[in-house]
Amino acid sequence: MLELDAITAGYDRLAPVVRDFSLRLAPGEAVGLLGPSGCGKSTVARVAALLHRPYAGRVVLDGEPVRGWRYSAPRAQRTAVGVVFQQPRMSADPRLTLHALIAEPLRANGRGGEADARVGELSDAVGLTRDLLARRPHEVSDGQLQRACLARALVLRPRWLVCDEMTAMLDASTTAALVAVVEEYRRGEGAGLLAVSHDPVLLSRWCARTVVWADTVPAV
Numbered sequence: 001m002l003e004l005d006a007i008t009a010g011y012d013r014l015a016p017v018v019r020d021f022s023l024r025l026a027p028g029e030a031v032g033l034l035g036p037s038g039c040g041k042s043t044v045a046r047v048a049a050l051l052h053r054p055y056a057g058r059v060v061l062d063g064e065p066v067r068g069w070r071y072s073a074p075r076a077q078r079t080a081v082g083v084v085f086q087q088p089r090m091s092a093d094p095r096l097t098l099h100a101l102i103a104e105p106l107r108a109n110g111r112g113g114e115a116d117a118r119v120g121e122l123s124d125a126v127g128l129t130r131d132l133l134a135r136r137p138h139e140v141s142d143g144q145l146q147r148a149c150l151a152r153a154l155v156l157r158p159r160w161l162v163c164d165e166m167t168a169m170l171d172a173s174t175t176a177a178l179v180a181v182v183e184e185y186r187r188g189e190g191a192g193l194l195a196v197s198h199d200p201v202l203l204s205r206w207c208a209r210t211v212v213w214a215d216t217v218p219a220v
């Protein structure tokens with residue numbers, strides 16, 4: 001279970017953007033988080049991905065309360081969650097080839113020996129041809145780079161996946177392709193998914209359950 005329990009978070013302790021937010025995600029479950037621009041969805045996504053320390057509340061991952069964030073999170077917790085953001089160019093090191101980008105979490109966890117096999121498998125799954133793997137981010141399209149970012153999020157076989165507006169800047173066919181990759185992974189591995197979006201149609205097609213921001217956050 002991935003549990004967010006009464007989370008208060010933001011960028012100014014005196015004016016948090018997320019107040020008292022709770023959500024429970026079961027293994028294999030796909031949950032959408034829907035809300036208007038600027039309401040705090042990405043902040044929740046970053047808390048769920050152990051990238052942003054909340055001011056108050058608890059995150060519990062598979063029964064273990066999270067006590068460290070970003071690189072201070074224990075490796076077992078950090079690697080249990082994969083995350084894909086809206087803007088691939090902001091989350092991709094421009095110096096790396098797509099192959100190195102996808103393999104980065106393996107290398108960071110001392111598993112570089114698995115890189116070639118795993119990158120091959122994943123590039124097929126996300127629809128990246130081999131010639132693209134030798135290119136750097138500035139030499140590929142946004143959609144191709146987002147495919148690589150999704151492959152990177154899956155490379156360690158996370159039990160939890162957080163997709164924060166993953167398809168917001170993509171065309172309809174790339175959106176459908178990437179959602180299908182996530183769904184195949186989720187079903188195959190029994191992973192839990194938190195899909196954040198402002199698009200109710202996308203979430204209603206993608207997720208069994210959608211949490212609507214206004215229903216969850218008390219007026220302040």
Ligand SMILES: Nc1ncnc2c1ncn2[C@@H]1O[C@H](COP(=O)(O)OP(=O)(O)OP(=O)(O)O)[C@@H](O)[C@H]1O
Nearest residue numbers: 011017035036037038039040041042043044165198
């Ligand atoms: N690094 C930051 N420093 C200060 N304020 C921030 C920072 N990131 C976000 N905010 C503010 O926090 C609020 C919530 O932002 P957040 O990105 O979580 O919203 P969102 O619902 O994901 O929006 P969108 O759908 O537009 O991405 C916004 O008012 C935003 O301006």
